[in-house]
Amino acid sequence: MSVPQNQAAWLVKAGFPLELGDAPLPTAGPGELVIKNAAIAINPLDCHMQDSGVFVQQWPAIFGCDVAGEVYEVGKEVERFKGGDRVIGHAINLTSGRPQDGAFALYTVIPADKAAILPNEISFTDGVVVPFAFEAAVCALSLKEPGVAMPGVSTPALGLPYPSLQDVPSTGKTLVVYGGSSSVGSMTIQIATAAGIHVIAISGVHNFDFSKRCGAARVFNHKDALLAGKVIEAVRDDGNEFIGIFDAIATPETYADDITILEQLGGGHLACVHPPPPNSDLPANVTAGMIFAVNDVVKPVWKDYVTPALQSGKLQCLPRPFVVGKGLEHIQSALDKIKAGVSATKLVVEL
Numbered sequence: 001m002s003v004p005q006n007q008a009a010w011l012v013k014a015g016f017p018l019e020l021g022d023a024p025l026p027t028a029g030p031g032e033l034v035i036k037n038a039a040i041a042i043n044p045l046d047c048h049m050q051d052s053g054v055f056v057q058q059w060p061a062i063f064g065c066d067v068a069g070e071v072y073e074v075g076k077e078v079e080r081f082k083g084g085d086r087v088i089g090h091a092i093n094l095t096s097g098r099p100q101d102g103a104f105a106l107y108t109v110i111p112a113d114k115a116a117i118l119p120n121e122i123s124f125t126d127g128v129v130v131p132f133a134f135e136a137a138v139c140a141l142s143l144k145e146p147g148v149a150m151p152g153v154s155t156p157a158l159g160l161p162y163p164s165l166q167d168v169p170s171t172g173k174t175l176v177v178y179g180g181s182s183s184v185g186s187m188t189i190q191i192a193t194a195a196g197i198h199v200i201a202i203s204g205v206h207n208f209d210f211s212k213r214c215g216a217a218r219v220f221n222h223k224d225a226l227l228a229g230k231v232i233e234a235v236r237d238d239g240n241e242f243i244g245i246f247d248a249i250a251t252p253e254t255y256a257d258d259i260t261i262l263e264q265l266g267g268g269h270l271a272c273v274h275p276p277p278p279n280s281d282l283p284a285n286v287t288a289g290m291i292f293a294v295n296d297v298v299k300p301v302w303k304d305y306v307t308p309a310l311q312s313g314k315l316q317c318l319p320r321p322f323v324v325g326k327g328l329e330h331i332q333s334a335l336d337k338i339k340a341g342v343s344a345t346k347l348v349v350e351l
């Protein structure tokens with residue numbers, strides 16, 4: 001059998017467009033899979049990496065986090081997968097720095113414990129919206145001990161239960177999700193509600209139905225001048241224990257609302273996708289941190305939850321994909337498009 005030629009969209013220098021070129025065909029080490037990618041998704045992180053070189057450990061770089069495709073090679077010690085399986089997976093160049101671990105290639109190495117079989121009735125294009133946002137959501141909700149997100153910034157430890165395949169009784173706890181129509185925010189709503197958490201979401205008016213479809217009990221408009229007061233009233237009305245806020249947007253404007261809400265509701269967790277405000281700006285009873293979306297806490301959920309949950313519809317491939325094009329050459333235009341802003345959509349390139 002002839003050896004296929006791998007190709008990748010390389011970042012040669014920070015701030016420069018990606019360049020298409022040959023890449024070595026990767027091999028699967030112990031605990032790894034090589035995936036022949038059929039679809040890859042674009043995340044805001046990819047823009048940060050391209051623009052500033054942040055997190056790039058090895059030049060030239062191949063980055064990108066989300067893959068869907070067929071297993072091409074199975075490494076030693078992998079028992080859950082075999083060649084030809086249809087899978088989705090989280091590529092972790094972000095932490096490993098190795099080019100072969102970046103999604104923006106025809107073939108990518110992923111850890112087998114960050115992959116799941118994709119049911120036959122779900123297309124690669126739909127399935128690829130899941131991996132990175134899923135890992136981020138479980139990290140945000142289920143870490144039990146704070147870790148280190150970046151120097152001087154800890155990860156939040158909400159210690160909430162994993163999502164369940166069954167319809168679980170309510171935990172009697174309410175979480176506010178700021179940015180309920182974003183990729184990470186909407187996935188966090190799905191995972192939290194599958195764990196019996198009551199979710200109040202904050203989204204654009206045009207995405208209220210979308211946030212409810214993900215599981216939010218109530219949704220408020222992020223552009224409403226009276227937003228904080230309305231959310232405070234809703235949390236009080238629901239009468240649950242208030243856990244805190246997952247802020248999937250994390251800008252000075254959202255932080256101002258977060259602090260008002262937390263202050264009025266007696267404090268709680270503030271879990272953010274970027275570094276939270278300094279402790280001196282926070283009420284004393286607020287524990288704040290920044291999530292970091294690569295963590296072993298997610299392993300059991302990848303193994304036991306993702307495939308049956310996709311199969312039963314408990315885990316939906318949301319937000320819906322928007323296909324920018326077919327071929328590695330479309331990744332750069334997808335990156336340009338995400339910089340311009342998307343709404344309740346995940347940009348996908350098919351291969």
Ligand SMILES: NC(=O)c1ccc[n+]([C@@H]2O[C@H](COP(=O)([O-])OP(=O)(O)OC[C@H]3O[C@@H](n4cnc5c(N)ncnc54)[C@H](OP(=O)(O)O)[C@@H]3O)[C@@H](O)[C@H]2O)c1
Nearest residue numbers: 044179181182183184203204207222273291292293343344
């Ligand atoms: N720390 C980590 O490990 C980690 C992991 C993943 C992502 N992130 C970061 O998390 C952020 C979100 O990523 P993503 O992929 O989820 O983004 P995304 O899907 O591209 O976000 C787009 C959404 O943001 C919403 N939005 C924008 N401004 C808003 C506001 N003021 N209030 C409420 N919603 C607002 C829009 O809502 P409407 O259209 O409804 O207005 C839109 O649906 C990015 O900054 C990313 O870099 C961090």
